[in-house]
């Protein structure tokens with residue numbers, strides 16, 4: 214299962230990559246600002262461009278000054294007492310946090326939007342439904358204007374049926390049953406002719422409606438997910454989803470994916486889905502047996518100079534951590550060595566080129582083949598004869614379906630840009646070979662591709678960090694720490710802003726890698742007066758995650774907002790302040806959450822933290838026990854110093 218990829222770039226900051234990234238969707242960005250800059254003007258480059266109209270509008274609205282009103286003034290005065298989330302005025306700047314930071318921290322990490330929110334005029338049809346009218350009331354008062362006249366054709370009454378269910382008392386039973394039948398038939402026909410998303414969306418609600426639950430007074434054009442009475446099962450299911458998260462992230466995702474794959478086998482796939490499945494097949498396929506065996510894990514001898522490997526850590530103990538270091542070192546050394554070829558290798562490569570190896574691209578991935586030479590005119594134009602390597606079968610295929618293969622020495626190439634033949638199959642083959650050897654990071658020119666390992670490898674530790682400290686990019690194996698190191702080094706040598714933008718689909722590891730970047734920078738650079746630390750960052754992020762993360766079909770702890778982290782450095786190269794700006798929070802999830810996905814984590818945390826009297830008071834006493842999330846009431850408030 215797996216392998217969403219993640220593209221990272223650690224290049225000197227310019228507006229264009231960020232703007233481009235933002236146009237593509239949700240991104241994470243990390244800015245490093247040298248000492249001469251007190252504020253970071255680039256955040257606007259992240260916030261303003263967006264192709265998502267809804268998001269763009271909400272940002273714009275939120276940033277506009279609000280009209281003066283008592284409420285707004287109160288909000289403004291509140292905002293004044295809270296440090297703004299300007300990049301230059303970081304959360305961690307200045308004094309250490311007060312001993313009881315929890316309420317303040319929550320406010321301080323808020324997106325700056327509320328203080329200037331413009332009241333939105335809600336169109337009449339989008340307003341919350343009125344409470345159901347009592348049947349003793351005068352029907353004239355509650356009747357919808359659409360039903361001023363008695364309706365006999367059924368369809369019209371269906372459109373408004375839920376608005377005036379009680380009004381129908383004036384009809385006789387016979388009329389009612391006939392009407393209902395007609396409504397059913399019309400509804401069925403309409404659904405068949407015009408199957409819409411909305412219908413699909415409403416279907417589960419109808420089936421899930423518990424017996425005895427009255428229809429809610431909703432217009433057909435808009436409905437709230439929670440307007441149907443939520444059963445204990447629904448709530449417990451949501452709780453379970455969150456509970457399962459820390460235990461087995463990928464088992465969950467895998468189960469969902471497996472179910473999806475089954476479904477998709479029946480339905481035609483979109484090009485994106487098809488590409489995703491092809492990717493999964495490639496990464497799940499066993500490694501090609503003809504390829505050279507992985508280089509034995511052993512630390513190379515430390516060498517100095519520009520081309521030498523920057524080896525600060527030697528492996529003595531043989532722990533898992535050391536193995537990882539040795540693996541990185543040996544793969545880098547092997548890549549280095551591959552530039553100097555022995556006579557044997559040169560001869561083997563000559564053979565390779567002489568036999569003209571190609572990749573045959575097919576729907577399951579690509580297969581190695583050799584072009585069979587034929588006489589001119591023996592094959593129709595545009596066709597080529599090949600012999601597949603794995604079973605020796607001869608095929609006539611389209612020229613467009615083959616791509617040139619690189620010699621095996623390029624299989625674990627550290628930089629995709631250095632491949633002799635740069636095509637999709639060769640790139641995938643290189644990534645696949647590296648992934649099979651536990652090497653999830655690969656350079657792609659100035660960028661770095663990271664493949665989600667779906668496990669917790671020991672490639673992130675202080676020891677590994679130390680290995681990268683002070684090194685140059687060419688002396689280091691590809692790693693997320695080398696991205697951070699390169700940005701830090703550039704910052705110190707050029708005194709220019711640096712940015713690292715993380716791109717990738719949901720679940721590809723943007724958040725995880727941001728954590729590693731921050732951790733690396735703060736532990737390597739240090740922090741002035743310990744104002745900033747990895748623990749403080751983690752504490753802030755815990756709160757952000759509670760309010761902005763939820764379980765989705767792609768990721769059981771998906772961030773439903775974008776954020777920009779800025780680190781400011783002083784003359785000594787230490788972190789002097791940090792800030793985080795959040796944007797594009799998927800607020801709609803509160804009122805309209807997608808089927809089989811949860812709402813924001815904080816709701817489940819609150820439920821699990823409520824004591825029994827509060828639960829009884831709120832009629833929540835039938836919910837699962839407090840320990841559902843492993844958060845006990847007395848320990849649920851954690852103060853991070």
Ligand SMILES: Nc1ncnc2c1ncn2[C@@H]1O[C@H](COP(=O)(O)OP(=O)(O)OP(=O)(O)O)[C@@H](O)[C@H]1O
Nearest residue numbers: 462665668718719720721722723724725768771772
């Ligand atoms: N390099 C990695 N090493 C270990 N685990 C990883 C790595 N990258 C991702 N993961 C795991 O994959 C899961 C998803 O990662 P993460 O939440 O960072 O993805 P994301 O891109 O931020 O997703 P979203 O956009 O939905 O928020 C996490 O459980 C994380 O532990």
